[in-house]
Amino acid sequence: MNLNRAKTVLIVCFLLLNVFLGFQLQQRVKGSEQAESQDSEQLQQLTIELEKRGIDLNAQLPTAINTAAILSVSPPVPTLDLASDLVGEKLIPEVLPEGIYRLEGSKGRATVYQNGSLIFIPERKSTGITLTKEEAQKMVKQFLTDTNILPADNFLLSNKLTENDKYKFIYHQSFLNVKIYSSILEITVGPRGIENVYFFWLQPRGFREEEQQLLKPAEALLRFLDYTDEFPAGICIESVNYGYYSRPYEAQKWELPPVWRLQFSTGEIVYINAYTGQLEQYTERVEQH
Amino acid sequence: MKETIKSVILILLVLISLILTYFVWQVPLLDENSNKKEFHPLDSHPEPAAERVITPENIYLFSGEEHFLLRPGQNGYAEVWSHLYYVLRNVIVSDGVSVESVIEPVLWKLEFPVSVPIEGMLVKDVIISQAEEEKYLYAVGEKVLKFSLKGFLLPELPLQDYTLFTVSEVTKDVFTSGIQVRDPFLIPSDLPPLAAITLSPGDISLETLLRAVFIDPTLVRKIVYEDDEIYTDGGKGLRVAPDFIELTTTYTENNPELLPPEDILTQAVDMVNLYYGWDNDYYLSHLELNNCNAYGISLRPFLDGVPLEEDRFRLDLSFTTADKTEFYFPLWQRMGEQKTKELPDYIEAVNMAAGYAKEDETLWLEEMELVYRPVFESAGVLLQPMWKIEFDTGIVYVDGGGVVEE
Numbered sequence: 001m002n003l004n005r006a007k008t009v010l011i012v013c014f015l016l017l018n019v020f021l022g023f024q025l026q027q028r029v030k031g032s033e034q035a036e037s038q039d040s041e042q043l044q045q046l047t048i049e050l051e052k053r054g055i056d057l058n059a060q061l062p063t064a065i066n067t068a069a070i071l072s073v074s075p076p077v078p079t080l081d082l083a084s085d086l087v088g089e090k091l092i093p094e095v096l097p098e099g100i101y102r103l104e105g106s107k108g109r110a111t112v113y114q115n116g117s118l119i120f121i122p123e124r125k126s127t128g129i130t131l132t133k134e135e136a137q138k139m140v141k142q143f144l145t146d147t148n149i150l151p152a153d154n155f156l157l158s159n160k161l162t163e164n165d166k167y168k169f170i171y172h173q174s175f176l177n178v179k180i181y182s183s184i185l186e187i188t189v190g191p192r193g194i195e196n197v198y199f200f201w202l203q204p205r206g207f208r209e210e211e212q213q214l215l216k217p218a219e220a221l222l223r224f225l226d227y228t229d230e231f232p233a234g235i236c237i238e239s240v241n242y243g244y245y246s247r248p249y250e251a252q253k254w255e256l257p258p259v260w261r262l263q264f265s266t267g268e269i270v271y272i273n274a275y276t277g278q279l280e281q282y283t284e285r286v287e288q289h
Numbered sequence: 290m291k292e293t294i295k296s297v298i299l300i301l302l303v304l305i306s307l308i309l310t311y312f313v314w315q316v317p318l319l320d321e322n323s324n325k326k327e328f329h330p331l332d333s334h335p336e337p338a339a340e341r342v343i344t345p346e347n348i349y350l351f352s353g354e355e356h357f358l359l360r361p362g363q364n365g366y367a368e369v370w371s372h373l374y375y376v377l378r379n380v381i382v383s384d385g386v387s388v389e390s391v392i393e394p395v396l397w398k399l400e401f402p403v404s405v406p407i408e409g410m411l412v413k414d415v416i417i418s419q420a421e422e423e424k425y426l427y428a429v430g431e432k433v434l435k436f437s438l439k440g441f442l443l444p445e446l447p448l449q450d451y452t453l454f455t456v457s458e459v460t461k462d463v464f465t466s467g468i469q470v471r472d473p474f475l476i477p478s479d480l481p482p483l484a485a486i487t488l489s490p491g492d493i494s495l496e497t498l499l500r501a502v503f504i505d506p507t508l509v510r511k512i513v514y515e516d517d518e519i520y521t522d523g524g525k526g527l528r529v530a531p532d533f534i535e536l537t538t539t540y541t542e543n544n545p546e547l548l549p550p551e552d553i554l555t556q557a558v559d560m561v562n563l564y565y566g567w568d569n570d571y572y573l574s575h576l577e578l579n580n581c582n583a584y585g586i587s588l589r590p591f592l593d594g595v596p597l598e599e600d601r602f603r604l605d606l607s608f609t610t611a612d613k614t615e616f617y618f619p620l621w622q623r624m625g626e627q628k629t630k631e632l633p634d635y636i637e638a639v640n641m642a643a644g645y646a647k648e649d650e651t652l653w654l655e656e657m658e659l660v661y662r663p664v665f666e667s668a669g670v671l672l673q674p675m676w677k678i679e680f681d682t683g684i685v686y687v688d689g690g691g692v693v694e695e
Contacts, residue, residue: 007295014302021309028316070510212507255510275508278523
């Protein structure tokens, strides 16, 4: 008798609980549908705005990333030893104003800046012919093996033929599966072999505990279009990627925000803060450093 | 049979509740309030009165042959300015006549060290003239406007508390021979008892400051330098040092409009109120639209009515019409007072300074005033009261111990 009554009470309780859970679920589904409809509205609006400005979007907008935490980094470790290795001799560096060091050896000239960045210009030996992409790749591979300059936590972003028959090999840093676009190794290869090496590699310290909601790439793009007036005719967005970026500082440590990285067909790269939609950097690759 | 049905229903209900719980857990709840974020002002500071915000750091008054320098902290300065502001505000809204020059005999000429924005006009000088029984006010800015002063009373100047420093004083041979005075001016007849003041870097809660500056401090990232830190969300940058904060805001709107100077000042006051709080000891010392199309505004601090002599204590605001605002707020707090040697009277001070600055040719005494001059120590700052004596050849400071060697 008591068990029967207990079952009745439990049935009533679970019935009420299910009604409550059902209501909660309905509210959440409704909210989720609203968000989806907002996303699709934003996409439609983005298409209209891009068309209005004559910009083509030849890239997939990432959809899988919704939240992220700020990443803490330290500046690159002093690269004087690396510079000595590159120039081929252990030399006492020439000290220039603003904490700049210069070394000149048999293999070329290296300049180390106060923020830890390094530029190496090898002694030029003309090959006399325009290199093919495979030859340039082979040359870069040999250079990386000889100098050991490329850290293990890297990924190759591009090895494109630029104007003037030169190839640019661009490597960035990868930390716990996210791309750090602030860290860069850029090797320029021309008909005379490797012409220029730029190296700036941060030391990642870890993420903040709390993750924050990110703007959808479409919303970030719309905000970018809002405060950018003119674009060259026929310009196209070639890629939209997710990663971390801030300009380098001459500080003891700093933090990088998550960004949406837009690459245009003109070579321009735009970093949009994925939290706020603010422009972190809008520059041509060659001017970045 | 009934028991079995009840058991089946109960099991079904338990299963349904488990499934529903799983789905509720999976589908995130959209928080509609999550976007409703706002700034949290540092404190609830009362809005300062309009005439207080634009109170200039001094007024030069020319009356006949006499030349007066009126300063905050001097007896009656606030009342004189308040009265003058009332008169100016009321006459400027009436129809003024644009004129080339003043034609009536001049009673007073008032010069401000900074163009003061009043009712849409930047006023640099005010001239009061009189023809027969009628008095007129000329407001001199980019143009000269003439107004009738019918129905307005002029402020009474509290000149009884001051000694007129005139050319005749010099001829009385009280000064070392060879000192000349270009214009007569006023100095306080009785020196106020001034103590040295100790300051220490201001104590400000970083968390509260971040909540006041950034709409969502969780999205703000930190850049650590040796001496200070910068916080930024990509749009605003806040530099926090032990003795100052500096805020830079970048607007993202296209083509923001050039605001009139009064609106710029109102905006400046709002910003200062939000982040810092309006300090009663700050007075307008600079307001200018520079070549880069930016308004530069500076406010100078006064302690016990005596101005501070160092730029780092000034409150600087810059509004660029195109994209930027910049604020510099010094962060110091008054800790206490220290006894210091009594200052010499003005005649003795001028003689000491002249002895120090003596050159072969005649020294022209341009001006002298009481100031607080900072001495920076490891624990903080000591503000020493001094005479600042300006000759045509340079500035000499005299404190209770004599001339301060540079």
